[in-house]
Amino acid sequence: MRIKASESLLLVIDIQSRMLPAIDNGQEVLAQATWMVDVAQAIGIPVLATEQYPKGLGRTESNLLSRLPEQQVLEKIHFSAVTGQGLLNTPFSTRRQWVVVGTEAHVCVQQTALDLLAAGKEVFIVDEAVGSRKPRDKALALQRLRQNGAEVVSREMVAFEWLEEANTPLFRDVLKRFIIL
Template structure:
């Protein structure tokens, strides 16, 4: 299945000030996430950004936060952003009820989620597995997710893939959102983002 611009949302998970310096290849994860966020905005794909306990871990890094309206940012306590939506009821024995959180944010009603963020083996993976359980299609951008240890990222990607997530690159996402060449949008995105 292709990623469709009218059916997908970019979900940026917990790229926060106090955690970011400890992420393996953290500068690269941030740069790829920012690139994809800017492409999503140019194409008109909604963006949701989560913050895990911002009083402790800090807010979203300024390079991302300054690009987002307040309505796109969702605070959470649960590691899974979907568990937060179900009032903490997602997981074993959950009825999958959708409450607030990412499902209530603009774009949260969409059926496809393109996921970037940290940490791959904690909040990213738990959110992805819960999104899949809720019937969403999930596309994890390999170069735009990270963990403190590379081995944890590798294990998380393997587990997410095994459970049905597609592991993709940022350019795969951008070209699928664009759908075709020869348009003004394609020329603008190609000129400004595809190098």
């Protein structure tokens, strides 16, 4: 199935200041997730972010947090962003396609994605924009998510599917700002 801009939401899971240094290739995960947020906002895709127990793990990384309206950043204590937080009760919950980035792939990303799938959502995990402390945990999480119906995609797959066609001002703007560097 293709990812449609009109049916999508970008979910940024727990890219937090105190946890990020422990994530394998954490700065790269942050850079890719930030790129996804910027592209989503340029195209008009809603973005939600979560923070796992920010009192202990810190807030969302500051450069990323500065891009997000405060009301679109949700605090949570459960590993799954669906459990207990009312993620599926937000104004964007009617979106059927959830594009997911964040950490940790084998904990909060995986549990959230599994719960979204159980709720009937289509879930797309952006490979280069998710991470775990250990590469093996990330690999196992992506394998398990595939087996359960999530699709593992690249950032450009998402961007080009959101754009859908080439000969538009929006395509030219996104291409210039984010793809041809």
